[in-house]
Amino acid sequence: MRWLLITAVMLSPIAAWAQMPMQSQDDTPDAPTTAPTSTPDTLPDAPSEVLVQQANVVVVGEASLKASGKAVEPCNPKKAIRPIFIDPGKVHEVQRPCTELVYPYQRFLNANIAIPLSWQQKGYLALHDVTDLANLGTIAGVSAITFGASSHTAYGTGWSGYGKIVGVSLLQDATGSFFGTFLIPSIADQDPRYYRMPNAPVHKRILYSVSRTFISRHDDGSPMPNYGTLLTYPINSELSNLYVPGIETDGASTAQRILIGLAIDPANNLINEFLPDVAKHVHVRIIFVQQILNNIASNQGSSF
Numbered sequence: 021m022r023w024l025l026i027t028a029v030m031l032s033p034i035a036a037w038a039q040m041p042m043q044s045q046d047d048t049p050d051a052p053t054t055a056p057t058s059t060p061d062t063l064p065d066a067p068s069e070v071l072v073q074q075a076n077v078v079v080v081g082e083a084s085l086k087a088s089g090k091a092v093e094p095c096n097p098k099k100a101i102r103p104i105f106i107d108p109g110k111v112h113e114v115q116r117p118c119t120e121l122v123y124p125y126q127r128f129l130n131a132n133i134a135i136p137l138s139w140q141q142k143g144y145l146a147l148h149d150v151t152d153l154a155n156l157g158t159i160a161g162v163s164a165i166t167f168g169a170s171s172h173t174a175y176g177t178g179w180s181g182y183g184k185i186v187g188v189s190l191l192q193d194a195t196g197s198f199f200g201t202f203l204i205p206s207i208a209d210q211d212p213r214y215y216r217m218p219n220a221p222v223h224k225r226i227l228y229s230v231s232r233t234f235i236s237r238h239d240d241g242s243p244m245p246n247y248g249t250l251l252t253y254p255i256n257s258e259l260s261n262l263y264v265p266g267i268e269t270d271g272a273s274t275a276q277r278i279l280i281g282l283a284i285d286p287a288n289n290l291i292n293e294f295l296p297d298v299a300k301h302v303h304v305r306i307i308f309v310q311q312i313l314n315n316i317a318s319n320q321g322s323s324f
Contacts, residue, residue: 093117100144101151121145124213134215136239139206145213146201150194159189174266188264195259200252208247211237214292229289233282253281 093099095118104116106123121144124134137145149155163185167173175184205212215237217225236246257277261269267277 095121095141095144097144097147100148103153104148118144118148121148122213124211124215134211134241136211137213139202142206142212143202146197149197149201150190155193156190159193160186163189184265191263192256192260196252196256199255200248204248204251208244209239210244210246210248211239212248213237214289216293216296218297225293226290229293230286232289233285249282249285253278253285257281 093116099117100121102118104118104122106119120135120137121141163182167175167182167185173181173185175181175188201212204210214232217228220228232246233249234246235243236248238244257274260267260277261274267273
């Protein structure tokens with residue numbers, strides 16, 4: 021059943037894409053007027069060029085907001101646990117606090133420059149991922165299905181057993197977010213956010229999505245190994261051996277859980293890549309569906 025679910029999740033966005041027009045490039049406005057012109061000796065996407073563009077956009081954009089009497093409210097833990105929603109029709113306006121956590125681009129002066137997250141913001145993003153209501157509801161729902169499918173589990177019976185399943189699942193989820201979204205990306209200067217390619221051909225988008233399990237983005241925009249994912253699965257699996265009841269803790273079983281997690285991880289990227297296209301096609305907001313599927317895909321590797 022699990023593999024049928026994963027196969028359906030991975031194939032459904034592709035099938036939906038084939039029946040709809042390609043999403044327009046709404047997220048690529050004109051180049052920033054303050055960005056320096058590339059010289060023949062400097063590639064436009066070279067890390068040094070990206071850093072200069074980021075610095076120029078931030079400095080000029082913040083000065084413009086200050087002169088207009090407006091200001092971008094800072095994010096904090098309390099605001100990070102609230103629902104975060106981006107209105108596509110108002111992306112050029114001053115955004116609500118913490119929107120940079122889920123939307124990679126900060127809009128200053130009609131520019132599409134990805135501003136890197138500070139280590140505090142990466143912590144806020146991890147906190148948001150864990151405490152999001154859809155994530156908590158998914159943990160509760162999947163735990164109920166798991167508990168209902170077998171009355172003889174290592175967690176016990178009744179509400180006490182169900183509570184233990186929920187608690188263990190929540191702890192695994194929090195551990196994965198702490199290491200994969202906050203600690204490892206902060207140490208490695210890695211951007212933990214997923215960047216879509218809405219205007220690329222579908223086959224390139226699929227290959228790109230699968231590759232994001234192994235290749236990520238440095239804070240300066242250059243590619244780098246996805247340490248956040250590649251290290252979090254082994255860490256989470258080893259820690260699960262200490263407190264998850266009923267699992268085999270030998271080396272072979274632990275290695276199997278790690279490999280299964282890495283094999284399933286691309287499903288999460290495919291959801292992030294294609295589900296917004298499906299949502300636009302059917303003209304409904306299905307952010308909660310995306311969060312539910314994300315949770316299922318990202319937690320399969322540690323649920324054995």
